[in-house]
Amino acid sequence: MNKEITVESVVIRFSGDSGDGMQLTGTQFSNTSAAMGNGISTFPDYPSEIRAPQGTIAGVSGFQVHIGSGEIVTPGDDVDMLVAMNPAALKANLNSLKPGGHIIANIDAFNKTNIEKAGYKENPLETGELKNYQLVFAPISTQTVAALADIDIDNKSKDRCKNFYALGMTYFLYNRDIEPTIKWIEKKFKKNPLMIQANIAALKAGRNFAETTETVISTYKIPAANIAPGTYRQINGNTATAWGFLRAAEAANLKLFLGSYPITPATDILHELALHKNFGVKTFQAEDEIAGICSAIGAANAGSLALTTSSGPGIALKGEALGLAISYEIPLVIVNVQRGGPSTGLPTKTEQSDLNQALYGRHGEAPLVVVAASRPSDCFHMAFEASRIALEHMTPVMLLTDGYIANGAEPWKLPDLEKEYPAIKHRLIDTTKENPETTKWTQRDEKTLARKWIVPGMKGFEFQIGGLEKDITKGNVSHDPTNHQKMSDLRKKKIELVAENIPLQELEGAASGDLLVISWGGTYGAVHMAVKNLQKSGEKISLMHMQYISPMPKNVAQILPNFKRIIVPELNMGQLKDVINAKFGTHAIGYNKMQGLPFKISDLQNAFMGLLREEK
Amino acid sequence: MNKEITVESVVIRFSGDSGDGMQLTGTQFSNTSAAMGNGISTFPDYPSEIRAPQGTIAGVSGFQVHIGSGEIVTPGDDVDMLVAMNPAALKANLNSLKPGGHIIANIDAFNKTNIEKAGYKENPLETGELKNYQLVFAPISTQTVAALADIDIDNKSKDRCKNFYALGMTYFLYNRDIEPTIKWIEKKFKKNPLMIQANIAALKAGRNFAETTETVISTYKIPAANIAPGTYRQINGNTATAWGFLRAAEAANLKLFLGSYPITPATDILHELALHKNFGVKTFQAEDEIAGICSAIGAANAGSLALTTSSGPGIALKGEALGLAISYEIPLVIVNVQRGGPSTGLPTKTEQSDLNQALYGRHGEAPLVVVAASRPSDCFHMAFEASRIALEHMTPVMLLTDGYIANGAEPWKLPDLEKEYPAIKHRLIDTTKENPETTKWTQRDEKTLARKWIVPGMKGFEFQIGGLEKDITKGNVSHDPTNHQKMSDLRKKKIELVAENIPLQELEGAASGDLLVISWGGTYGAVHMAVKNLQKSGEKISLMHMQYISPMPKNVAQILPNFKRIIVPELNMGQLKDVINAKFGTHAIGYNKMQGLPFKISDLQNAFMGLLREEK
């Protein structure tokens, strides 16, 4: 019998051709692991091109799963086990595999054509170039077809079951429960009993093959994690974002309106919201990004919770209209699912390089609120928060996420909606209580300076508004110099006052120390793990991960002086770092990466250690 | 006889209805003064609305002239003499008049209708509300018609000569030479001898009226200034900008291409360049600002010196395309004639609030060069510089001016073109010397990192390029992580290297002291005068006025530490101040004004003094 080794966590990447069903396989593996009580985090890695020719590197589709018995917050730096359904998959992923890691290779696909298509001269399984890895040769394609010999479906359909065969192998290797997947298959193929039979047979055959084959030396056990009780589901960032808005609209008792134009990696928010028509959600696929935001501005003026979603290049196009929304003082949420720039850049890769654009990407003094989500499930939270702030403060709010957390998934402990996401009080006037003669949109809440929200259809409250400067009391066009000063000050103050209505900044670690790490957005998982690891080894390091960037929580100014040094790791060239230094007179330094890839925990640890050890 | 008083400088504002010819009157006054050897600076103040109803405040058109025997660099804070052709002109301008200042009022226009249209209840000339001013009552309209009684033109035409009557009055009061204006009239109305006669008669009648009237107590003499020898002309900022490009194209031996969409206050650059078709200038009035910049990108790719001009809202629309220009690494000059924001804001007023947009208003890490002009004639210089940098460094350059210097005019000592604005060496390859097999656009100049400029029509050098990330050596699409890092670093470095090719930062005043004033752009005149005045009274204050903002001159880092405090006066909420603090770790404070108006010298002096006297 194989020996069974217990490990704390393991990273597996399923990789194959676009048509090989690797996304499904990975999802099954992670769902099963979640149900078994493991911590998990996943990341899909689609081909960046159009469905590229079969068998080529460009056509490789991967899905990475990180499971463990501890806290899992990233899909993992390096891969322990690679499932390679063809040579291209092997080649594309080898550099993420740990030295000594496992490769399950579908040897059936390592024929001459595929080997060449992948850009290999010779069969890499035979050249010895993989000698530093543990190889499992599996004739996955042929074995799958053989296992399904008795089932009355054509060979092409049989071949398409090979992903379940591969899944079965990994289930054996990692001691996974086969039942959840069987149930899933039964549900999924309800209308096609033959396919149920076939897929289950493939799954089992794979598992049996792994159990009997001699190449498998050991199997692994990943004990259940210590996970808070509750109901969980897997969620990716884009779905979570969409859902956050769905709940916000419900909590505010408003209709949701999304004006958007498709763009990778933001489009899935539009797709998701379009499904929920029975919430009265209106998704307006506009002719371009400008019309996207402008239609949302229209909807906000008409009393909807209005959104527009895009990514960097599309957000660039919205700058002028954002100024109008600021000038109108209307609630509006703008989502930027960031990707690699500049220009079209690396559209399917992740980056955090649009913070400056969020803060400053408009003409004139045009302040707005900027918040950022930290992980897939946090997208729900921050989408709700963005909506809440927009509605309570009558201001546009920009929500930043990124391609990494938008597509990455993690288990999410489902919140108690009434408690954690309670009713939002918007500022639509109650026409039965207000007097048309005296009520004006320019009247403001004392605490927030938020104006009244008056919308067409309200009888007697008709008013006119534009993007020209407005008289601070009457609301009509004004070119008066001192009025412009007052309005400029007011717009600034209004955003600053949002700080009274957001949580204080939290710190992970002691309130003072040698090094403060400041991060924001989708790097949370990696930065958090790196800091936690160093804290465990006794370093005086703390993490200040920011969700609210403009305005910042009130206590940030108090936190910073208590640390000897400050480092700001970002997937850009130092944007938040500059903001912090300009605002607080600090001398924070940056740790920056521009590779279209997330941080590695190990790299961060090294960088932080370097600073901690540095002679001052 | 009246007494004659000698003064160092005087500020006069001519003000009347849009149709009253005040722009012309003011221009004549300033041209005459310039010819008499005075220093001058002027600013027109058009109605911000469409030709608003006659006689209303909105319809008032003004022209301010500042003349003196010393250095004159602003049109002046407050007005010494107001020429008010009607009640609205009086009302609109009274608050800029100095206590004790003069008012020449055209009493003929102070009838009931006009008084009411201006929003007065009673005739302000009669209520005593002007008792703190020196009033000159002049029946300008009737006197003009009377003076022209013998000339055979209709009464309407006679009435239209009244601006020359008013001009004649001021010529007497300020001892101006009448001849240049007579010559101008003769030239202008060459084809209409009756109008020559009429206008000259009006001019003289006005002068005589002033000489004989009893209300005029004194006349003023403004001795000639000590002005550098040379040939001079009046120039406003927009014309100067256009001319800077005209010269740059000539100096680079390239054709000029402007892709633009009209917008106040930038359109005059388009108008001016459209006139110079015989230089081969191509002005493409695009359907919108995006097409404006995109057509310029096309022209740059095809080997022209390419420009796009706009103001804040239009620049906001160009953000996405700017990213493409940066990604292409092409020479391109973008001009932003700033105006009051946010949104449509105060379109005819001035502001400096688009610096952040210039630096950061794009998605991704997309660095470019940002320069700013300081005064009308400096627009010529900086337009040339922007072009030179763009062509030598293969990069987009953003030139910031503003509505104040764009429309303001001053005398300009005409430069020696060959010496001061010599040939520009662009990077178009010499196809007779390069080898199509080995020459690639990705090959770079060692010093500047600027790429080679290869354009369609060059046989054998065909290449393909896009906005996706490019391989650093081959130039084709690359999704490689480390390549993206290298390209991001390169784009940053390339802009930084421009610092090697611009003048060092100059200081006005000592190299160290109590207070360093840092300013940029169109506030130069006022800031310069304020600092100079304080220097004269012995304060340890110096001025660092910046023309090159990104990158900054190399010596800026050395300058800052030599001053106890730093103040950054800006017509925004502190944009350069934040940049300086983030970059140099300084604690500069801002002095900010958001009123659509330029700084007043006196206000600046007070602010600087406040800081100089402040306990630390």
Add this chain to the structure above:
Amino acid sequence: MSNTTTELPVYKKKDFQSDQEVRWCPGCGDYSILSSLQLALIKTGKNKEDIVCVSGIGCSSRFPYYMGTYGYHTIHGRAPAVASGIKCANPDLSVWIITGDGDGLSIGGNHMIHALRRNIDMNILLFNNEIYGLTKGQYSPTTKTGKVTKSSPYGSIDQTFNTGKLAMGAGATYIAKSIDTDPKHMMEMMVKADQHKGISFLELYQNCVIFNDKVHDEYTNRSTRDDNCLYLEHGAPMIFGKDKNKGIIVKGFELAIVTIGENGVSEKDILIHDKYNEILAFQLLNYSNPPHFPMAIGEIFEKSVPTYNDDLVKQIDEQIAKKGPGKFQDVLFGGDTWKVS
């Protein structure tokens, strides 16, 4: 009128005036358009609070400030997009898009054609003065080729849009035209445009006294317009001219002008206008070119196409009927979940 028996709201013109001072140049054609819409709204039967005017930037786009209804002065060219959002968010509103030849056809051309394509039930008033007024006189996409303007000192080399053809090409379901010198006709057209279910494109030839004076003179001037305007009426013969003796006939693929009473032509030979005939409408738009062919004025074209706003509501209603009104709790706990205890 107090004892009227209809349920329609009863308004006076001043109900549709705002308290803002109207600030166009004296003599500008915009004044009569403003007045016409204020009068038209008395007749459309819509509640004042349900009426929204949305404009871009330009002289013409100042319009909403002067209306007593809800009014949104937006940014240059974007009025159709903002208006689309307003209408979709609240389909009960009566939405008027106010735009100029620069605002609506130059920078705003894309939103214009897509608004027309989608057939959202709104009304577009295009103020065509063939110039950029507010920026003081540059050529626009409707400025005649060759015209000297501030930005074309040697004459514009741009070809012009035929606005009606552009609208039809984009899928407009209603096309009409009127002139600023005929307020009564303008008002009628506005009422009819509002009645059309779907997007209505109403072009108004408007005079800019300052930067393009008299550009439409031939067909708007009271003394010459009868000879140069073809006032169309659905179902009526296409007769025009001071003496009402000119008419249009069709000859193969072409339209031609004939004189009634000459060469044996009588009134019954004259083509009857059929606004539902797209080919005829196209021909009228294509031919309008005074003095060679009179300018077609009035309701030129109409077709019946489902509106975007109706379908939007229908789709929501269908989904609610099918799934019940959404409850987020159900979404949250729906699908694949698991329990940890």
Add this chain to the structure above:
Amino acid sequence: MSNTTTELPVYKKKDFQSDQEVRWCPGCGDYSILSSLQLALIKTGKNKEDIVCVSGIGCSSRFPYYMGTYGYHTIHGRAPAVASGIKCANPDLSVWIITGDGDGLSIGGNHMIHALRRNIDMNILLFNNEIYGLTKGQYSPTTKTGKVTKSSPYGSIDQTFNTGKLAMGAGATYIAKSIDTDPKHMMEMMVKADQHKGISFLELYQNCVIFNDKVHDEYTNRSTRDDNCLYLEHGAPMIFGKDKNKGIIVKGFELAIVTIGENGVSEKDILIHDKYNEILAFQLLNYSNPPHFPMAIGEIFEKSVPTYNDDLVKQIDEQIAKKGPGKFQDVLFGGDTWKVS
């Protein structure tokens, strides 16, 4: 071919291929378009170095990477604007605009209509697959109403553009269509589009195997297309059908289909195609709607209008002739100056 007597450059297909690996989905219609243009360029007589391909963003817009000519992959929707700048800066170039139904008609709609209006001498290839391919399957302005896509899970409620009508409405001076399954016809159309002096609008019905497979099947599939395509040729009768026995006739304002040999119809009754007849062209565009009326393919419309680029050069030449070539020194010291000594 080496002893050819013409001065035209002699190229092979591979001269127009780049060294980049072509990366569309196997079976994508873009492949045959690429090949057709590479073949067409052999025949246009332009020097390779003078040919420029300019695209926006989309699957189709990857095209310039695969061409051996100068190639600019720009940003989404902006190809016509960038191309206009290239052509105006250097009017000797032969400029091809490559765009998709999303790129060219949705986000790029404004640049498209203005490029058509200005009549700059360039060629537009519109790859119409009625879907956003690159972003994986959302509906576009040409997607049929009712279609279920990723962004319209319950069916699209957008009306569609009739592309040809839109182009004509914008002022296109040349309109043609072809289909990805007929490379030879495509190639011929490309050559002809290039010959047209002015802007050429060539729409190519292209299959997206992944997100909108077979959407053009009826009129592109070899087995059914003869019955559903009306291949137009200027001066030839409008005959179509597998058996070449169907034809088009005109009836009042309408076009109708007849069968030759039935009801006494003979070939000479069939309408002769006249690409210079705008009304006819409009009718053909309006009627095309397989299987009810065959899809008009080929050269549908052409008209002769001065090009923007010619007028641009002319105006410069005139000014130079009048004032002499500009010297900045003269401008600088011209007009009102004064001397201080």
